[in-house]
Each structure stands twice: as structure tokens, then as C-alpha cells.
Amino acid sequence: MNTVTSLIHGRALLRSLLVVALVTAGPAFSAEQSAPGQSVAEPPSALDAAGQLQRLVIKPRFGFGWLRVAGGVQFQTGGITKSVLFYGPGIARVSAHKGQSHTRQSSLVVVASPQAPALDIAESADALIVAGAGLRAVVDKRTGTIAFQRPDGTPLVREQEAPVLTPGTEPSGTQTYVVEQRFALTPDESLYGLGQYNEPYMDYRGREVLMVQTNIGIVVPFMVSTRRYGLLWDTYSKMRFSDGPQGAAFRAENAPAGVDYYVVAGDTMDEVIAGYRYLTGAAPMFPKYAFGLFMSKERYATQQRLLEVVRRFRRESFPLDVIVQDWQYWAGQKDGQWDGNWSGMVWDPERYPDPAGMTRTLHDDLHTRLMVSIWPSIGNDTALAGELDAKGLRFEPLHWISKRARIYDAFSEEGRAIHFKHAKKGLFDIGVDALWMDGTEVEVGGAAHDPAEVEADIKRLGRNAMGDFGRYLNVYSLLTTRGVYEGQRASADLGDKRVFTLTRSAWAGQQRYAAMPWSGDTTASWDALRAQIAGGLNVSMAGLPYWTQDVGGFFVNAPGGERDPAYRELFARWNQFGIFNPIYRIHGTSIEREPWAFKALEPAVYRSIHRAAELRYRLLPYTYSLAWASTHDGYTMMRGLAMDFPDQPALRRVDDTYMFGPAFLVQPITRPMFHAELPPPPTVPATQLRTPDAQPGLELEYYRGMEFEQLASRTVDLQAEHHWPGPPLDSVPPGLDGLQNFSARWQGRIIAAEDGEHEIGVEGDDGFRVWLDDKLVVEDWKESGARFAGGRVELRKGQAVRVRIDYFQKGGGRSMRLAWRTPSERIALAEHQRRLDPRQATLLPAGTDWYDFWTGQRHAGGASAARRYAIDEFPLFVRAGSIVPLGPVVQYADEKPDAPYEIRIYPGADGRFTLYDDDGESYRYEKGEYATVALAWDDAQHTLRIGAREGSFPGMTEQRELNVRLMPSGPGDRVQTKTVRFHGEPVELSFTQ
Structure with a gap:
């Protein structure tokens, strides 16, 4: 059933x-x-x-x-x-x-x-x-x-x-x-859960898992079996x-x-x-707005820019519920200067002159909520640090991003209370709706992706209020989110406002603190998207009902970023996955990723993103009802196929397809169909490099400062490929004080290896420019993650082309590589492009029929369904017997609380669904102030029974128009529609067979 x-x-x-x-x-x-x-x-x-x-x-x-x-x-x-x-x-x-x-x-x-x-x-x-x-x-x-x-x-x-x-x-x-x-x-059982480990598989049979929290790893020590x-x-x-x-x-x-x-x-x-x-512990209800779109990036640098972005969403009629302010908004923080005010929860008055007024504008005029980032690392000059230090509640090791910030002791009840007191004063009291608790694995050093280094960093913290960090290695996130949840629930003016916390880590039991993990700082690629699906499902099957990730990938290394057609295709497909996450969230760095950034670049991609977002909002009655089932019944919204079909061995290792609630079978597309993903271009071989005086290599100059302010040293670079510190230079370059805030210049010649058009450029982090024969062919002079950009030049084999590369390094990743694509490599890539297939096949579970959501075509289970998919569609099927409630397209979750609902019935089996509603923002549901309506489809009788409304709550919509649509079950059938004005009394609707 x-x-x-x-x-x-x-x-x-x-x-x-x-x-x-x-x-x-x-x-x-x-x-x-x-x-x-x-x-x-x-x-x-x-x-x-x-x-x-x-x-x-x-x-x-x-x-x-x-x-x-x-x-x-x-x-x-x-x-x-x-x-x-x-x-x-x-x-x-x-x-x-x-x-x-x-x-x-x-x-x-x-x-x-x-x-x-x-x-x-x-x-x-x-x-x-x-x-x-x-x-x-x-x-x-x-x-x-x-x-x-x-x-x-x-x-x-x-x-x-x-x-x-x-x-x-x-x-x-x-x-x-x-x-x-x-x-x-x-031998016949499969194992799931345990969290997320950035792997493309779900079933742990025959696998080994190191359970240490990292930036992109979530540990939840609960495993389930088929x-x-x-x-x-x-x-x-x-x-x-x-x-x-x-x-x-x-x-x-x-x-x-x-x-x-x-x-x-x-x-x-x-x-x-x-x-x-x-x-x-049960997972409390999230506020209704949490099931809309979160728009986030690293970062909105001013109050003015943040408000401009939200106003643009409204002008574009693109739905939005939450705007996110990432790091570096705090007082005393200037761009590029790390200081002792890190994460003090006090706003910079120059860049955010009126944060309380900003939140009022967001709430009252723009109908948008505000989420703000905080960190467990606290700058030495903050009032928060002073109060913590008076009680000995910060650890000695310095946080990697600032030489004047330290981690607070979340294992101490007093430490949690002090931390929340400052969060309330600096954020909640000026109207902030939700917190984003970053780095909670807990991040100390900079190598946040390497489990061994993260483990060593955490252990170097020594002892906390409960004992050695070796004993408590993995649970910092559980304790720090507990402090926020308990602080909010106990607050006289916040206690009835639902808690919603985003965090970069998780542990068993964290769901009871209304804290939801996301998968960390991913790097955009098709493989990364594929791994996100398996990872998110294993977090859900480890018992945590809510999980999310960065739509589009956090770091983007594509040449030209959003201007790269291959990346735009990836973003559109990633966004389609995002709308079928429990929480839908766009976030990242490197590129402009507000949806309208794609509008002029490629209208079809923009239409895809917009259409997907509107579907997410139409599904709010369905999704919010599933959220209630998660709270009330321990339900799981994002479901590996083994949850619903545990006895079908063929589905055990299907890692890219899942159920979203009882109705939808979702298969995100995880490969290019229209634009081939280009592999990284090879490094230009050392044999092809010459200095200006015809010696092997390129002339290299290091400068202090990011704009060539002071020459530090001059040398010959035999192969222009660097990951500082690392070969060929395992220490700080000569004449420099460190590996931040420097610039470098390479000059010489490249000898062509073949006849034909070459693409020559740089893969680097941060900014670079490239000249070929004194012509500027690449201008990418900005702080950004590693990416490739190049220019094309027609050369004869053995011909020399003059090259100059200017480069600056600010902080973070440090890499520069002179790379090229020769004519033969470019021909091979073009052939790969021609072989792309716009068709996708989906294995449909046996025992039920399935409907293609886009076309309505009915398919028998137990076989594959294959067809071509345009950029704005993807494999999405509805199980026979499903009842799917849909709302109207709205611009924010509570825009039209009394709007008509469409109730879609997909015949072929009996079905049930319970519609749930409450005030969407308080904890009055815990006192019974909510309403449910049971819907039951009798397939043999072709009858829908709408049960009496059970319960009520202040502000409840007393009557609602329900447009019930029986979907066609076969070729030649038509949609049957019946409309009823539902007042809370039971109704029975019969359809022709």
C-alpha cells in the first residue's frame, strides 16, 4: 500500500x-x-x-x-x-x-x-x-x-x-x-547509512569506511540492513x-x-x-519557509548587495524564501585582512550600517528570511572571546584562517550558553531567522578534506570539558548545535519560533536539535554530483531526515566559470537534483550563480533552472506533509531504493536513483548530454619551453605584493607547474616572507609540438593573465579557486610563440600550471563531443507501474524506460497509486496560504496520503494545534475519499478549493477533473473507468 x-x-x-x-x-x-x-x-x-x-x-x-x-x-x-x-x-x-x-x-x-x-x-x-x-x-x-x-x-x-x-x-x-x-x-543482505564519505556507492558490502568527520565527510554511526x-x-x-x-x-x-x-x-x-x-530523539518540524529556496554564495560583501540580490529575485519572479549571509560580515573585518574580530557575531558598521533595518526590509517588504553564518572559531578581540576566556573555554591551537582566533569549548554547558548569548544579541535580536554553523567537524587546520590531518588537528586541541578529544573526536557538531537549539527554545522571545540550523557536520541524535548537515565544500564535476546522490541517501538512511548540498558545487574550476557551456549544463542538472533534496539550496564560490546569471548566457539553461524551482514550490503541500511524517512517524523523505524495494537485488546497488517520499522516483542526470566535460589540459612539457635567451625553461620572477610591488627573486623555471609548497620548490620561494600576498611573472617561448591550432593557457589559483606573441589572450585577474583559461593560436610544428604569464596569490589554495591542448588532443575532444547521447535509461522497480511525470506515459515496473531528455527535463516517475498534492506557483512559501490545491491521482493501485498543515513557524503543533486530512484512492472503485479534517490551528484556512485530477492510465485516456470546495467534512469523488 x-x-x-x-x-x-x-x-x-x-x-x-x-x-x-x-x-x-x-x-x-x-x-x-x-x-x-x-x-x-x-x-x-x-x-x-x-x-x-x-x-x-x-x-x-x-x-x-x-x-x-x-x-x-x-x-x-x-x-x-x-x-x-x-x-x-x-x-x-x-x-x-x-x-x-x-x-x-x-x-x-x-x-x-x-x-x-x-x-x-x-x-x-x-x-x-x-x-x-x-x-x-x-x-x-x-x-x-x-x-x-x-x-x-x-x-x-x-x-x-x-x-x-x-x-x-x-x-x-x-x-x-x-x-x-x-x-x-x-550473503544476500546489503548495508546502508553511516553518513557520507564522498563516494559514488551506497551499499557497504565489501567496503571499508574510515569514520572521521571532515569538511566533505559526515559521520553518523547508524547502519541499516535490507x-x-x-x-x-x-x-x-x-x-x-x-x-x-x-x-x-x-x-x-x-x-x-x-x-x-x-x-x-x-x-x-x-x-x-x-x-x-x-x-x-524525534526531529522537530522545520519552519515552512525552510522547504523553499535558499540562495547563498561566498559571499555578499555589503548590506546593499544582499538587498539588491533579493530585489532582483522578486523582479525576475524567481521564487525565494531565504537569503544567506556568509562569513566576514563581522565588525572590524576588512576584505583581505584576517584579525581578531573573527566570528564575533557583531556586524561591520561600514558595510552593514543597519542590520536590523536590513532584516525588517527582508521580512516586511521582500518576504524573505535571513540565515547568517557563524563559526566555532572566535577571534581574540571579540567580547565573546573575552567572556569565554574568563572561564577557560577556548582551546589553545589557532584556527587556520586567522592567527588570532580559537575554537570554543562546546562540550561545556557554560560555554554553549555564553556562545548562544552572543548569537542572540548580535544576530537573533536584530531579526536573523536561522544560523549556518560552519566548520563544525570541528575544523582547526586548513587541510579540511584529509581525514588523517583533521583527526590530528582535533586531537591537538587536547582536553575539553568532558575529556580527551581522542574520546570525543567526532561529536563537536552534536554539542554546538545543542547549544543553539536549547538556547532558542529556552529564550522568552525566541522559544516559540522554530529552530533551523545548517551545519557542516553531524552525529547520531543531531536531528533532535533541528540541525541539518550539508555535504561541505565540494568541487564541481559530474563525478562530484554523482557522489552527492549516494552520500545524501546514506545520510538519510543513517536516520537523519534532512540533508542538503551546494547546488552547482562549491568550487568551480570550469574555464570561464558560468560562461562555460559545459558547466552551465552541469549546473542545470545539479539544480534538478537539488529540488528533490529535503532542503533546496544554491551555494558556492568562484562564479556568479544567482539564476539570472544564466539568463543571457543560455536562455534554455535559465528556463531549466526556473522550471525546476517552480516545480519545487508547487510540491510544497507534498513536501511539508512529508516533513510532518518525519517528525510524527520517524519517516524518511529522501529514500534509497532499498527502503521501498528491499527484496529486489537488482536495485541494491543502484546509487543514482531514489524515492522522494512515497510517490516520486528520481534519477538525476549525472553525465553530459550536450557539452562534453573537458579533462584538464596537459602541462606543457619541459622540452617545449625556452627562456628569452633560448635556454631550457622559462624566466621566473617573484614579487612581494599582489601587484608586483617589489622584486623578491629571479630564477629559471624548468617546468611551469607549481603547488606551493611542493615540487619543484618545497619551501617559500626565495625573497618572499610567506605563501600569501605575492605575485610572479613567467616569460619565454613555447615550441609547438604539431601543426595546427593550439590552446595555451593557465590553470591557476588565484588570478592570472596570459599573453601569446604580446597579445593578451587571458584576463582572469581575480581571487578564485583553481580553473583553466586559455587562448588559441595557429602554429607550425617547431614554431616558437612568445609567452608571458602574470600571476598573483592571495591565500588559500596555491597553484599555477602552464597547460595546453595540442591539435590532436582537440580533435579527440571533438570526437568525444560527437559521441554524447541525449538519451537516458531508468531501471523501474518491479511490482508496480510507473508514470513519466513529464509525458504521462505509463510503464510497467521491472524494466528500463529510455528516452531523450531536453535540458529542462530529467528522469522523474510517479508510482501507480500515488496521490500527489500540488500548490500554485508562488514566490515564497506562505505567499498564498488559501490558494487552491491540485490533487493528482495516478491510477493502477490503491493509495493513501495525509495532508498536513499548521501555522508554519511556531511550536504550537507540539500542543496539538495542527490539521490533517486523509486522502484514500480505491483503484478498483475509481473513488477518492477525502476524510474529515482532523484538528485545527489559529489562522487555519477553513475552506479550500481542491481540483482533483485523475491522470490518464493508458493511450487514448484523458485527464478527468473534479473540483470540490472542501470545508472540512468528508467527501467522496467517483471517476469513470
Whole structure:
């Protein structure tokens, strides 16, 4: 059945579970659980048959002894103490240590409490069987390993061997464990979740994953299986997951409580993820505006420019809900000067003279919300730093981007409170609607993409308010977003305004703080787009309902940026993916990326971007209802195919296609169809370079300053290819003080290798100019990421062309490469262009029919559907039996709250959908102030039943026109339309067959 309202069996039971406190009765075996979320050294309580507390003495067999404890059982074998505690139907916790847990810290992740369920415990000579609702654990007395099964005995997952627990010591001298736990998996299961690792695959079978947060990596230690179970690891250090011939294994380098994991079982993968949300907290509703378009770039440098951009959106009738102010808006900050005012949450009065007035204009005149970037690194000269330092709540190592900024201690409750106080004063109190919390992995050094370097940087922070950073390597984001959420909810004037936070990292449980990750600073390419799809799906299947990314890629290396036709095609396709993300967001650097920038360059691309954005806004009733299902039922909006079709092996490794809610099958196009993506041009070989006096190489001059202010040194460069510092110069160039704010000039000749037209230019970061035979052919004199730009010249083999390159480096990436495309390479690229295919084939899941959203053509499932796609269309199919509510095209989410809805029905199966609405911005829904309407399609009777409206809220639209459209089910059929004025009473509409 195609339904959102009935997806997860037993959710009501999960929500109504009673919290049962555990009582300690004195030492028996050393255990880890004595209070909700705590890992401690005291044991759980032993119970007799009547449920009374008592101490049990069991004669061990095979060195095995066990006792009944509140919530489960505890046993000991091979010198290891283990416990199995039940947290609810289908949910159990396993913990294991060598007689001592080296922490009394409450869990940062799990907020549920262990229960005292009715357990059936049976014992044989070889096994102890503990059965609770929805799950049973079978303990092998010889090894102490645990096998989990369904109540009918169907295997789920089992420990392959006893845990490996190696005692360790942290730098502070605190004891800990290095742990490994292996599992035996069935050959036919696939594994998903765990977060995002910038890879193009989803299924982790046969893979190895290093679980360390990075700029472009999101770690969420929850994994789900197609056998409908999940594993949640409650350990915060560096971890590694691997799967191979010897089984699957989780390893952690610092696990103070030993092995500590949760098994979650269900009849569907939705039930499994709902169990994860029960354990770690429900995701609150985002404000309705969050489901429109976020326009962002690095960055809007003035208040005037930010307002100009929003006004242009309105003039262009291009929908927009949120404008984003990225970094460097703070007081004292001047372009190009890093100082001690970093992220002080105080606006520069010269560039932003009236931020409160700016937000009023955005809200009242332009109907747009404002999101503002903040960082965990705090400049030394800020009032925020002064207050933190008075309490010792900043770490000593300097942040890479400023020699006068340090990371604040988000592990301290007081530190979080101070941090939020300044965010409120400088941002929320002047009307800012949402925060963008950048660098929360937490970024310290500049090599933010390299897990090993990020790990080393974080560990250099030393100790935080909870302990060593080795123990708490991956969870900074969870703590700092907690501070914002709790601060807003507790605020007298902000507490009823929904929290929405964007953050560059995530951890299990972060969804309860209304914090959503994005995938970091990607570099634009078709391969990167492809990896974003798989990564976003694995974040969603790790239990986080919301995820987003930078439409168009953050860095753009295309020659000419937005002026490059190949990049424009990539941007249009990336944007089509973006509208089917939970949150739709355009962001990046290097190019102009406001949509109208494409309007004059290529009208067809602009129409594609505009059409996609309008579809996103038409889908708001559908998307907002899915958001409610995510909050209320633990639903997942962006769904790998295995979630809905887990028993179709052919779909297990389809990594570029997914479901968006119950209706839409989405396959973003991830390859060029019209403009070939050009590979990087080869570096001009050293054999083809000559100095002005005919010696090998080019003459090279280094200058202090970015405009050749002072000659620093002169040398001969044998091959003009540099990544500073690196070969051929592994240190600062002679005469320079450092690797920022310098310029360089290369002069000499290039010897042609072939007859014909050559393209000669530079791939560089930052600015460069190129002259060929004294003619300026490239003018790209701006701070920007690495990209190639060149000029064309007709040459004969052996002919020399004079070349001059001017280059400046400001900061960040440092590279310059003299490159070319010879005539033969250009011919090969032209042939590649001719082979591009505008057709795309989509594998449609079996068991249902599918409708092409654009053409209405119906296709049988289990086969491929292929056709040509123009730049403004892509493979988008609707499952038979779907009910899709659509609103009008609007310019912002709440522009027309009482507008008619179109209700599309795609026949071929029964279907259900629940429409949801509330005030869109407050937490009154938590008190029951919301309304739902159940829609049910009976395919055999060709009848739509619109249920009575359930509930209400202040400002609710009392009546709405519903235009119900039954889509054609076959050739020759026509759309059938019926219009009803819905007043909240049940309605039944019948259609002809």
C-alpha cells in the first residue's frame, strides 16, 4: 500500500512507552547501565520471578554465569561482562567490558531509557534465550556471542566472535578500551547509512569506511540492513567499519565503556529508522519557509548587495524564501585582512550600517528570511572571546584562517550558553531567522578534506570539558548545535519560533536539535554530483531526515566559470537534483550563480533552472506533509531504493536513483548530454619551453605584493607547474616572507609540438593573465579557486610563440600550471563531443507501474524506460497509486496560504496520503494545534475519499478549493477533473473507468 500515514507498524507503541528507572541492589557483576543514558561501573539490579530485587547466585557452565536484571540480562564469560537490555519493541542494547567501565558520562546520543519489559527467558545446556517484544537474543554460553532473531526465529544478525577489548590510556592518563566487534552477515543482505564519505556507492558490502568527520565527510554511526535491522554505535572516537570474507567489523580506538551498541529491528526499514529516532530523539518540524529556496554564495560583501540580490529575485519572479549571509560580515573585518574580530557575531558598521533595518526590509517588504553564518572559531578581540576566556573555554591551537582566533569549548554547558548569548544579541535580536554553523567537524587546520590531518588537528586541541578529544573526536557538531537549539527554545522571545540550523557536520541524535548537515565544500564535476546522490541517501538512511548540498558545487574550476557551456549544463542538472533534496539550496564560490546569471548566457539553461524551482514550490503541500511524517512517524523523505524495494537485488546497488517520499522516483542526470566535460589540459612539457635567451625553461620572477610591488627573486623555471609548497620548490620561494600576498611573472617561448591550432593557457589559483606573441589572450585577474583559461593560436610544428604569464596569490589554495591542448588532443575532444547521447535509461522497480511525470506515459515496473531528455527535463516517475498534492506557483512559501490545491491521482493501485498543515513557524503543533486530512484512492472503485479534517490551528484556512485530477492510465485516456470546495467534512469523488 502506498501510504505515508501507515508506514511504520507499532509507532504508537514506541511513543507511549513508559520510562522505567533502574534501581541498584549492590555489586554482583560489573555492568554499564544503571540510569537512563548512563554508562557506569555499578551493576543493574537482579530480579526474582515475582519481580522483586534480589541477588542471584548461578553455578556457571563453560565459565558462564548469568542473572536477570531490570530491563534484560547480564552474563559473564571468558573474563568479559556483557549485558542485553531492552529499550522498547524491537530495540536492545549490548554492552561488554572487562569488569570496569571507564566512564560515568551520560550518553550524548541516546535519550530513551531501558524498559522493564515482560521477557521470556529460557536456558538450555548451550544457550540462554531472552525474548522481548519484537526481538530475541540467543546467547551462546561457550563464547558469549549473541545472535539476534525475530520472535519467530528468523535470523537478523549475530556476533561472529567475542569482542576484542584492549586496554588503552588517553594522553591525560585516563584508561579506555580499543575495541573490535565482528558480525556474521548473510550473503544476500546489503548495508546502508553511516553518513557520507564522498563516494559514488551506497551499499557497504565489501567496503571499508574510515569514520572521521571532515569538511566533505559526515559521520553518523547508524547502519541499516535490507534484512530490516539496524546497528547504532554509541562511541564517539575515530572508528572504522569494514566488510570482507572474515565478516563485518566495527572498530573504535577509544571506547571507555567497552563495546556499546544497539540493535533495532522492524518489519520495514522505516520501522528500523523510527526505532533509531525513538532512541535518539524525534526531529522537530522545520519552519515552512525552510522547504523553499535558499540562495547563498561566498559571499555578499555589503548590506546593499544582499538587498539588491533579493530585489532582483522578486523582479525576475524567481521564487525565494531565504537569503544567506556568509562569513566576514563581522565588525572590524576588512576584505583581505584576517584579525581578531573573527566570528564575533557583531556586524561591520561600514558595510552593514543597519542590520536590523536590513532584516525588517527582508521580512516586511521582500518576504524573505535571513540565515547568517557563524563559526566555532572566535577571534581574540571579540567580547565573546573575552567572556569565554574568563572561564577557560577556548582551546589553545589557532584556527587556520586567522592567527588570532580559537575554537570554543562546546562540550561545556557554560560555554554553549555564553556562545548562544552572543548569537542572540548580535544576530537573533536584530531579526536573523536561522544560523549556518560552519566548520563544525570541528575544523582547526586548513587541510579540511584529509581525514588523517583533521583527526590530528582535533586531537591537538587536547582536553575539553568532558575529556580527551581522542574520546570525543567526532561529536563537536552534536554539542554546538545543542547549544543553539536549547538556547532558542529556552529564550522568552525566541522559544516559540522554530529552530533551523545548517551545519557542516553531524552525529547520531543531531536531528533532535533541528540541525541539518550539508555535504561541505565540494568541487564541481559530474563525478562530484554523482557522489552527492549516494552520500545524501546514506545520510538519510543513517536516520537523519534532512540533508542538503551546494547546488552547482562549491568550487568551480570550469574555464570561464558560468560562461562555460559545459558547466552551465552541469549546473542545470545539479539544480534538478537539488529540488528533490529535503532542503533546496544554491551555494558556492568562484562564479556568479544567482539564476539570472544564466539568463543571457543560455536562455534554455535559465528556463531549466526556473522550471525546476517552480516545480519545487508547487510540491510544497507534498513536501511539508512529508516533513510532518518525519517528525510524527520517524519517516524518511529522501529514500534509497532499498527502503521501498528491499527484496529486489537488482536495485541494491543502484546509487543514482531514489524515492522522494512515497510517490516520486528520481534519477538525476549525472553525465553530459550536450557539452562534453573537458579533462584538464596537459602541462606543457619541459622540452617545449625556452627562456628569452633560448635556454631550457622559462624566466621566473617573484614579487612581494599582489601587484608586483617589489622584486623578491629571479630564477629559471624548468617546468611551469607549481603547488606551493611542493615540487619543484618545497619551501617559500626565495625573497618572499610567506605563501600569501605575492605575485610572479613567467616569460619565454613555447615550441609547438604539431601543426595546427593550439590552446595555451593557465590553470591557476588565484588570478592570472596570459599573453601569446604580446597579445593578451587571458584576463582572469581575480581571487578564485583553481580553473583553466586559455587562448588559441595557429602554429607550425617547431614554431616558437612568445609567452608571458602574470600571476598573483592571495591565500588559500596555491597553484599555477602552464597547460595546453595540442591539435590532436582537440580533435579527440571533438570526437568525444560527437559521441554524447541525449538519451537516458531508468531501471523501474518491479511490482508496480510507473508514470513519466513529464509525458504521462505509463510503464510497467521491472524494466528500463529510455528516452531523450531536453535540458529542462530529467528522469522523474510517479508510482501507480500515488496521490500527489500540488500548490500554485508562488514566490515564497506562505505567499498564498488559501490558494487552491491540485490533487493528482495516478491510477493502477490503491493509495493513501495525509495532508498536513499548521501555522508554519511556531511550536504550537507540539500542543496539538495542527490539521490533517486523509486522502484514500480505491483503484478498483475509481473513488477518492477525502476524510474529515482532523484538528485545527489559529489562522487555519477553513475552506479550500481542491481540483482533483485523475491522470490518464493508458493511450487514448484523458485527464478527468473534479473540483470540490472542501470545508472540512468528508467527501467522496467517483471517476469513470
